[in-house]
Amino acid sequence: MHILVTGAAGMLGRKLTERLVRDGGLNGRQIDKLTLLDVMPPTNPTSFAGKTDMVAADLSMPGKAARAIEDRPNIIFHLAGVVSGEAELDFDKGYRVNLDGTRALLEAIRASGDGYRPRLVYTSSIAVFGAPFPESIPDDFHLTPLTSYGTQKAIGEALLADYTRRGFCDGVGIRLPSIVVRPGKPNKAASGFFSGIIREPLAGVEAALPVSETVVHTHASPRAAIGFLMHAAGLAGDALGARINLAMPGVCCTVAEQIASLRRIAGERVAARIRRAHDPLVARIVDGWPQRIEARRARELGFKAESSFDEIVRIHIDEDRGGTFVD
Amino acid sequence: MHILVTGAAGMLGRKLTERLVRDGGLNGRQIDKLTLLDVMPPTNPTSFAGKTDMVAADLSMPGKAARAIEDRPNIIFHLAGVVSGEAELDFDKGYRVNLDGTRALLEAIRASGDGYRPRLVYTSSIAVFGAPFPESIPDDFHLTPLTSYGTQKAIGEALLADYTRRGFCDGVGIRLPSIVVRPGKPNKAASGFFSGIIREPLAGVEAALPVSETVVHTHASPRAAIGFLMHAAGLAGDALGARINLAMPGVCCTVAEQIASLRRIAGERVAARIRRAHDPLVARIVDGWPQRIEARRARELGFKAESSFDEIVRIHIDEDRGGTFVD
Numbered sequence: 001m002h003i004l005v006t007g008a009a010g011m012l013g014r015k016l017t018e019r020l021v022r023d024g025g026l027n028g029r030q031i032d033k034l035t036l037l038d039v040m041p042p043t044n045p046t047s048f049a050g051k052t053d054m055v056a057a058d059l060s061m062p063g064k065a066a067r068a069i070e071d072r073p074n075i076i077f078h079l080a081g082v083v084s085g086e087a088e089l090d091f092d093k094g095y096r097v098n099l100d101g102t103r104a105l106l107e108a109i110r111a112s113g114d115g116y117r118p119r120l121v122y123t124s125s126i127a128v129f130g131a132p133f134p135e136s137i138p139d140d141f142h143l144t145p146l147t148s149y150g151t152q153k154a155i156g157e158a159l160l161a162d163y164t165r166r167g168f169c170d171g172v173g174i175r176l177p178s179i180v181v182r183p184g185k186p187n188k189a190a191s192g193f194f195s196g197i198i199r200e201p202l203a204g205v206e207a208a209l210p211v212s213e214t215v216v217h218t219h220a221s222p223r224a225a226i227g228f229l230m231h232a233a234g235l236a237g238d239a240l241g242a243r244i245n246l247a248m249p250g251v252c253c254t255v256a257e258q259i260a261s262l263r264r265i266a267g268e269r270v271a272a273r274i275r276r277a278h279d280p281l282v283a284r285i286v287d288g289w290p291q292r293i294e295a296r297r298a299r300e301l302g303f304k305a306e307s308s309f310d311e312i313v314r315i316h317i318d319e320d321r322g323g324t325f326v327d
Numbered sequence: 328m329h330i331l332v333t334g335a336a337g338m339l340g341r342k343l344t345e346r347l348v349r350d351g352g353l354n355g356r357q358i359d360k361l362t363l364l365d366v367m368p369p370t371n372p373t374s375f376a377g378k379t380d381m382v383a384a385d386l387s388m389p390g391k392a393a394r395a396i397e398d399r400p401n402i403i404f405h406l407a408g409v410v411s412g413e414a415e416l417d418f419d420k421g422y423r424v425n426l427d428g429t430r431a432l433l434e435a436i437r438a439s440g441d442g443y444r445p446r447l448v449y450t451s452s453i454a455v456f457g458a459p460f461p462e463s464i465p466d467d468f469h470l471t472p473l474t475s476y477g478t479q480k481a482i483g484e485a486l487l488a489d490y491t492r493r494g495f496c497d498g499v500g501i502r503l504p505s506i507v508v509r510p511g512k513p514n515k516a517a518s519g520f521f522s523g524i525i526r527e528p529l530a531g532v533e534a535a536l537p538v539s540e541t542v543v544h545t546h547a548s549p550r551a552a553i554g555f556l557m558h559a560a561g562l563a564g565d566a567l568g569a570r571i572n573l574a575m576p577g578v579c580c581t582v583a584e585q586i587a588s589l590r591r592i593a594g595e596r597v598a599a600r601i602r603r604a605h606d607p608l609v610a611r612i613v614d615g616w617p618q619r620i621e622a623r624r625a626r627e628l629g630f631k632a633e634s635s636f637d638e639i640v641r642i643h644i645d646e647d648r649g650g651t652f653v654d
Contacts, residue, residue, distance in 0.1 A: 144570050
């Protein structure tokens with residue numbers, strides 16, 4: 001089996017690649033080839049027995065998408081994209097990468113003309129939803145994004161569904177909740193603090209909290225996100241019917257509950273490294289975000305998230321900090 | 328005031344132009360100039376006192392959208408588009424006209440760079456909805472179109488909302504129900520028979536009914552549709568908030584009730600000109616369409632449809648047949 005990962009140099013792309021290399025297979029089939037694509041050259045996985053193809057390319061540039069699918073990958077994980085904060089700051093770049101890049105990939109698949117119909121797993125986001133919300137967002141709630149990023153993701157979902165309905169590809173769109181705890185440096189996403197207030201204190205560093213502790217949000221660990229992607233890759237197409245875009249489950253909790261988990265697991269000294277620093281811009285953006293996601297269909301289809309925020313904190317310590325933290 | 332109508336040679340475009348010319352103004356302001364744009368040259372309205380500019384152009388072609396807004400129309404009625412049947416048969420043309428054309432218009436407005444922020448009334452469609460449906464579709468029901476046309480309209484709505492949110496334009500999207508009775512020749516829309524079974528019998532001609540009489544659908548007359556457009560043009564932007572795309576109201580009835588109206592108004596001989604001719608393709612498409620639209624927000628905002636299908640039949644006889652029909 002041949003797998004293409006776009007956005008392979010990003011956080012989820014790297015973790016997905018590691019997992020695929022470690023497993024050597026996906027859904028019971030051996031992986032013979034991995035094509036890893038990103039605008040910056042992805043790292044070649046050293047311990048992979050199969051063939052690898054490293055591609056530095058922007059899918060929105062002419063010919064790049066056709067080149068990316070030249071060897072007809074069976075499964076495509078389309079993770080490439082500009083994050084929410086950046087898409088809001090740079091309107092042109094957001095539409096070029098998130099909309100035109102996705103459309104170029106779909107068009108390249110359609111243009112293949114040889115019956116090629118890959119499973120295409122598209123990472124959407126709960127940013128497709130926009131306030132005001134009911135207490136819990138059902139699967140049939142309308143998409144009224146309040147950011148350009150959310151708009152671009154909603155459009156990507158619509159295109160994916162139509163190209164799938166027409167038989168050009170075999171798409172599954174998964175709306176990720178906030179992925180927490182993100183390892184490494186903060187990125188430009190407005191949701192960055194949800195990870196920062198756990199990651200930085202565990203590393204012995206102060207972290208700013210730009211919103212109120214009463215803010216409610218839905219989270220899943222990077223490990224759960226990789227699980228969603230792999231599960232989506234193996235879903236039978238007819239299990240989905242025409243509604244191929246699914247909100248993913250997650251742990252729904254307040255910022256105060258996040259902090260309580262951190263305190264329970266790492267102690268008061270660590271939790272005290274969180275500094276209240278209200279940021280009206282971030283607070284306004286986060287106010288427009290969904291709080292509780294029902295994700296009934298996804299749960300019924302076997303997508304699994306963590307069952308508590310404690311579990312999310314422990315996964316971060318285990319997976320990204322070698323089991324330890326700075327007391 | 329300067330008004331631009333795209334798709335001005337189409338049925339709604341012609342009726343809207345007639346109405347604007349007859350009124351000479353819109354929402355209490357005099358119309359000084361009308362720009363009428365279509366891929367085929369629109370007819371110059373003879374009795375208009377102000378300036379007219381007739382433009383034959385496809386908005387998706389380079390430079391055409393910029394040219395169309397060169398003189399900074401205050402209000403743009405964006406009606407241009409390929410209908411559902413044609414968008415399904417010609418995938419490339421549908422995306423080019425319905426998606427790229429709309430995006431080009433939005434981009435041209437954004438590129439003006441001189442604070443230009445026109446009211447842009449966008450005609451969407453209830454084809455943005457896809458089965459299965461609840462008994463009545465509420466305003467917050469998700470968009471899961473089952474046609475390429477519906478997908479393109481849903482994407483147009485998303486773009487319009489984002490460009491409006493960012494302050495580039497002042498958009499209102501209106502989801503039209505089926506417009507019945509369409510005058511003139513049948514077009515390529517799969518919904519054409521909803522008009523055909525009224526229009527043709529009144530003209531003394533047999534009409535095919537490709538679906539079952541139990542099919543439920545929501546209708547509004549062309550006169551109501553023009554009313555929606557003009558009302559949308561005059562809505563205060565802050566009346567809408569962030570959710571600028573609205574499902575329009577209409578008369579919800581079965582095909583049997585449509586036929587009963589025709590019989591009541593024009594007699595048995597006219598109604599007997601409807602010939603049952605089941606068409607599985609049309610029946611399948613129509614099965615995926617919404618039946619009952621709640622349109623609560625639109626009604627609250629003052630959008631008005633007919634209150635019975637009888638009224639819709641009478642409007643057709645009055646407006647398109649000079650008050651008579653072939654007995």
